[in-house]
Amino acid sequence: MELLNIKIEGQDYQVEKGLTILEAAKKCGYDIPSLCTYNHGECSLASCRVCLVEAQEGNGPKKLVASCVYPVSDGMSVTISSPKATAARRTSVELLLSNHNRNCQECEKNGKCELLYVAQVTGARENMYEGAKTPVTVDKLTPSIMRDTSKCVLCGRCIARCEKAHGLSVLGFERRGFNTIVGPAENRSFANSPCILCGQCTTVCPTGALMEVSEIDKVDEAFKAGKHVVVQVAPAVRAALGEEFDMKIGTPVTGKMIAALRRLGFERCYDVNFGADLTIMEEGTELLHRLTEGGTLPMLTSCSPGWINYAEYYYADLLDHLSTCKSPHQMQGAIIKSYWSQQKGYDPKDVFVVSVMPCTAKKFEKDRPVMEHDGIRDVDAVLTTRELARMIKRSGINFNKLPEEDWDQDIMGEYSGAGVIFGVTGGVMEAALRTVYFKLTGKEYGKIEFTEIRGNDAGIREASLDINGTTVNIAIASGMRSAKVLLDQIREGTSKYHFIEIMGCPGGCINGGGQPYVKPCFLPNEDDDILDTYKAKRANALYSEDEKQVVRQSHNNTQIQELYEKFLGEPNSHLAHELLHTTYNKERERFD
């Protein structure tokens, strides 16, 4: 590795060749104010000019350069604090603010806004430049994601993320000059563009231009109306919620989260892991049928609503490959509105189910017309992890001082470790294999953890499993860029797999579009490489919880066994089909 001698603020340093000034300065202990906060090349336009510094190469002139793209060279001298550089950075931010909706106090991004952060650190002056503003579009038509161009700084990170994760770039720059905006083609709503509503764009947006559509008001209304409000929480939420309360990334907060939910007034607090176990029973049985009776193979998992949207838009010809199982929280919602309400003696119309999800696409999923039974909706509201944090903050609860509490234990409180790992890519597959293996052989798989299929990146992983002399080939993909490879194989008839797990977001639900923002500028206590490691840290939080469970296979969950005995009959029974299975839309138009 070649080392270069450079000076920063007059001090001598040695840094690797090939770094930008911004990266080199970071390694030497300087945080140059920047809007991109080292976002891994997801913005390489260098157009915001927030990170200007003075650089001098050899005896050349001192120049103002954008440190995010300007490479260090041997003998370079960099000044961050000179009056010229600080004034230049301040002007850059003031100009961005001049075409910005400055309702910062009321903006939901307040506290996590990178523009507000750089305005503060560069010392931007109040209303410095006033003038014309770009015509504004506000899109709140989908239940998942809203877009408000009055807050957009045209950094293009959302476009890059959509392309990198899914190969889609549903969003793009359009029009020209001062009228430039970022949006789907024709400045359409997400509602009539082929957007899968995964919400990855909302996690990289530096401002409040792209955010989830909040459903906190709906929950408030239900409380006000005196409904029996039941909350169910997805596995991945507990691995990240603590981040909203300044805990280190990867701290599981299951106990405190339950305590908070109880104090927010929810009548019952359930873990979606119960639904996950139920999903495994249904999906595992479906896979067995397909394997033994010659159904459509490979079978594809159906837990991720972003992935389902993608399948309907781009691979409608392969929808028969999808498992007909609803996702776990929809299944559990259907059970709460039927079996549970029955047991409690409640009219299902008076029961209101809230799901807390790491996901924005779940908001859309719960509104699908098919997600109901006899006119009773399975789930009434979906909150993201971020929205739950907001509810906790506004209620005056000191999250960090809460005691550790446990889930409500009655007819659906128990869950297995298999359910917990749904939140990470490969988890559904691992959980399903534990049960399928048992069903086929009558024995538990000796080694409970199928570690060869674990991981937390977006790449494709595959494995072969010998079950009673039958070889079962499996594959796992997360992010549609990876999924596409496997789907094209199926389309061409060259797929060798029997069972494929697909998750919408790269890394699975732990990296979902509704999870807390990972913005290095707001995480001073995390390591510099946090953008590379946060997924693994969150995944480990889930794997460690799996290890702690006594019951680790869905079929050994006694309450699941009881649910089948008393209510559903057996997996894939007629009633199970009515409540727990769904259909897909083969006619979905990309631009309707």
Added chain:
Amino acid sequence: MAHLQAAAVKQIEEICDRYKDETTPLMMILSDIQKEYGYIPLEVQELVSEKTGISVAEIYGVVTFYSFFSLKPKGKVVIGCCLGTACYVKGAQQVIDKFSEILKIKPGETSDDGMFTLDALRCIGACGIAPAVQINGTVYPKMSVDKVAPLIEQYKEATA
């Protein structure tokens, strides 16, 4: 996808195939389609997206960036008034206003009968003959407000 005629689909696919070995074929494809059909609606952009793998949003961005491309059909007679600096100081604004007044359309619009489209152009490189107007490829030098009405009549007669 909405409903392009089979012949149009075939021709657009053929245009895309022409440039399949280019590393950056989009401008050439769009340029050919614009010349052939006079506009590039979303349905056509979707088709180009499927053929090239470039996202519709990106194609739409290119189409809306360059004033040469159009999202709506243009009239039989496309009038482009240069509003570049030289033309502007020589009175181009009054000229385009006169076209607008007589044709009852704003710059960027097409008349209801599909006859005339009025465009405001940035510098077309004809500063020596400012103010310049370009109609269906023919350049008219040193325009003035008085010359507008006869010119429109001339084209009305020619296309009648």
